Amino acid sequence: MPRTGPPGHTPRVPAFAARFPEGSEAFVFAQYACQAPSAGEAARGAASLAALFAGPHGPDVLDRGSFVDTAQAHNVVWLAYWYDPGAYRRWLESACVRALWDGLPEEGPLGHWREACVIPLERNEILHSHPREEYATSGLCQLEAVDMPETAVHDYWGAARDRIAASATDTFEPELPVFEPRVLREGETRGRRVTVEVPGNVTLIRTAQDWSASTLYRERYLADVKPVKDRGVDFLAANPDSGCVAARNLVExxxxxxxxDRACTLAWFASLEHLMTWCRSHRTHLEIYASFYQMAGGGEGPLDVAFWHEVSVLPSGSVTTEYVNCHPRTGFLPLPGRSGTGAG
Structure with missing residues (x-):
């Protein structure tokens, strides 16, 4: 794996990188959501979706969160992980899952959407501020099979790329080098099921914060870091010229x-380079970066707010999407020239 960090680099704070058992090749991450005009309607719709995950072959990890999108619609999202892609396929093809999803109404106040990806381990990296055995939180870090050894490959620009094994031989050239969203009418997506063909090498990041057990840094995080992070996510959501297809700021x-007392951001970028360009050069991320290290260097004691992120570069054909009666600014719907309709 290439190293682009400066010679003799020593990270300012410790971090731990995920390591899967030998022989593991991929895992699955899926978002299933209800979209509605109000928080209450979205919550009730999401409660109905919970039945999807109750049967055989269900996810190994299931989280939940909510956010308000750029169209001011309320979304409640189930965040599901399968350690075994085969188990995910059996779940997806089961009669109960197909009946529930295919039976969702295409009219009315509610929308539903799903975005799922089969993620090759060689195209993924997971970084955590605490070893899993010390501080398990949401996401893949909860899986017993995931080890968390300490790593020095962080705290420099380009470290995320270096932690992705396939970057040693793959430049991850995007099939979508420039993201220019289409402006769609409500009638093009409402009352319909729409699937979108997602281009290769789009990049997904889930970055999260957990202050539930914090006693030393909680107030500083909430006052000095979280508002800066929220502004950065709001910028991405409103500025597709950054290369960000969708950004969601979830309360878990x-x-x-x-x-x-947890939050996470889920964002799709046209490429890894679009994500890294924002990280290393845009004011909104540089402010996040500075606020974090100002807090972490405060001297109160060991950092007791947990931070982690997952970054995945998805090959062509690994992402599937479907939007049922959703507004036209949802997820990948504005992607130019790649949408179609289907019955399920």
């Missing part, structure tokens, strides 16, 4: 919808 929730 319990399975029954109670807000937790």
């Amino acid at each position: 929730e319990s399975s029954d919808g109670a807000a937790l």
Whole structure:
């Protein structure tokens, strides 16, 4: 794996990189959501979707969160991980899952959407501020099979690329080098099921924060870091010329919808380079970066707010999407020239 960090580089804070058991090749991450005009309607719709995950071959990890999108629609999202892509396929093809999803109404106030990806391990990296055994939180870090050894490949621009094994031989050239969203009418997506063909080498990041057990840094994080992070996500969501296809700032929730002391951002970029360009050069991310290190270097003691992220560069054909009665600014719907309709 290439190293682009400066010679003798020593990270300012410790971090831990995920390592899967030998022989593992891929995992699955899927988002299933209800979209509605109000928070209450979205929550009730998401509760109905919960039945998707109750049967055989269900996900190994299931999180939940909510956000308000750029069209001011409320979305409640189930975030599901399968350690075994075969189990995911059996779940997806099961009669109960097909019946529930295919039976969703295409009219009315509610929309539903799903975005799923089969992620090759060689195209993924996961970085955590705490070893899993010390601080398990949401996402893949909860899987018992995931080890978390400490790594020095972080805290420099380009480190995320270096932690992705395939970057040693693949430049990840995007099939979508420039993202110029289409302006769609409501009638082009409402009352319909729409699938979108997602181009190769799009990049997905889930970055999260957990302050539920923090006693030393909680107030500083909430006052000094979180607002800066939120502004950065808002910028991405509103500025597709950054190369960001969609950015979602989620409040994480319990399975029954109670807000937790956790949050995460889910963002799709046209390429890894678009993500890294924003990270290393745009004011909004540089402010996030500075606020984090100002907090972490405060001297109160060991950092007790957990931070982690997952970055994946997805090969062509590995991402599947479907939008049922959603507004036209949802997810990949504005992608130019790549949408179609289907019955399920």
